[in-house]
Amino acid sequence: MSGAGWYPDPGGQPGMYRYWTGTEWTSALTANPAVTPPPTSPLAPPDLGPQRRNTVWWISGVAAIVAIGVIIWFVTQSISRGGILGTDPVDPQVPSGVPSQNVCPALDPTLTTEPPPQHGDGRVYGGMLSYPMLGSPWSAVQGENRVPFGRDVAEQSVLVEDNYDGNGHSWVASVLVAELVAGDGFFSPEQGAEIVMKCVVGVFYGDAVVQRADQVNKATTVDGHDAWVIESHLGFDIPGLQTKGELAIVVIVDTGVESASLYYASIPDTVSDLVPDARTAMAGLKVDA
Numbered sequence: 001m002s003g004a005g006w007y008p009d010p011g012g013q014p015g016m017y018r019y020w021t022g023t024e025w026t027s028a029l030t031a032n033p034a035v036t037p038p039p040t041s042p043l044a045p046p047d048l049g050p051q052r053r054n055t056v057w058w059i060s061g062v063a064a065i066v067a068i069g070v071i072i073w074f075v076t077q078s079i080s081r082g083g084i085l086g087t088d089p090v091d092p093q094v095p096s097g098v099p100s101q102n103v104c105p106a107l108d109p110t111l112t113t114e115p116p117p118q119h120g121d122g123r124v125y126g127g128m129l130s131y132p133m134l135g136s137p138w139s140a141v142q143g144e145n146r147v148p149f150g151r152d153v154a155e156q157s158v159l160v161e162d163n164y165d166g167n168g169h170s171w172v173a174s175v176l177v178a179e180l181v182a183g184d185g186f187f188s189p190e191q192g193a194e195i196v197m198k199c200v201v202g203v204f205y206g207d208a209v210v211q212r213a214d215q216v217n218k219a220t221t222v223d224g225h226d227a228w229v230i231e232s233h234l235g236f237d238i239p240g241l242q243t244k245g246e247l248a249i250v251v252i253v254d255t256g257v258e259s260a261s262l263y264y265a266s267i268p269d270t271v272s273d274l275v276p277d278a279r280t281a282m283a284g285l286k287v288d289a
Helices: 189-203 269-283
Strands: 005-008 017-020 025-030 123-126 129-132 148-161 171-180 211-222 225-235 245-256 259-268
Touching (some): 123 171, 129 171, 129 269, 148 189, 148 269, 245 269
Antiparallel strands (some): 123 129, 171 259, 245 259
């Protein structure tokens, strides 16, 4: 995006436009960009609307090395999972003491539940990433359409607690790769990783208070491409669920000018023996141009 002017709101608010000065977003929104004069005040990246899921937990987790004017979509939801997105700074070491804020965008109902095409070469493909397929007890490759910041999601999971709340909800360990939707502009891998992790903390755990403790938060590379990894231990107390915490790993990979992909893993503390599998998959990530 080059010239100053009104552009579709990067926060994804339907029918709204935000003013771009040519170097930064401003705080002004309008539904009628033809008659509204340009504003002057700058704006930090906007919060996006809430979203909550009701199936197995993982993530489906965000977001993005994408464009200014981004709509970042991503990850598998349930009372034990949700979507991902938001850009406000957060201190991950300090428990909020209140239910976590939902910062995820709305889900795209047009996305398919089918996984993206697989190559039959012993790897799992989603977006422009692939990892070595995990064996037993991991499931076969499955698709997921409840990923607010992503599409072409390919996931493997392990059932941890079936019907933990008596309402048909299950808790799983999961590993997945996905494409992140690009727009007009660019978010760095670091910004994207924080966005995705915030969405995980915000909605993947229903109304439970989530305490986030980052263990890794740093730049890295994946198959020669710039990337950012966040590993956090998330603590929570959900009625009926024996699991009280899990390791969440988010890797955002810059895969092109308007392209980013995501690796996500969530491993409950009750099945910590699966952590090496998640690290093996992460270490084996490749970018498929």
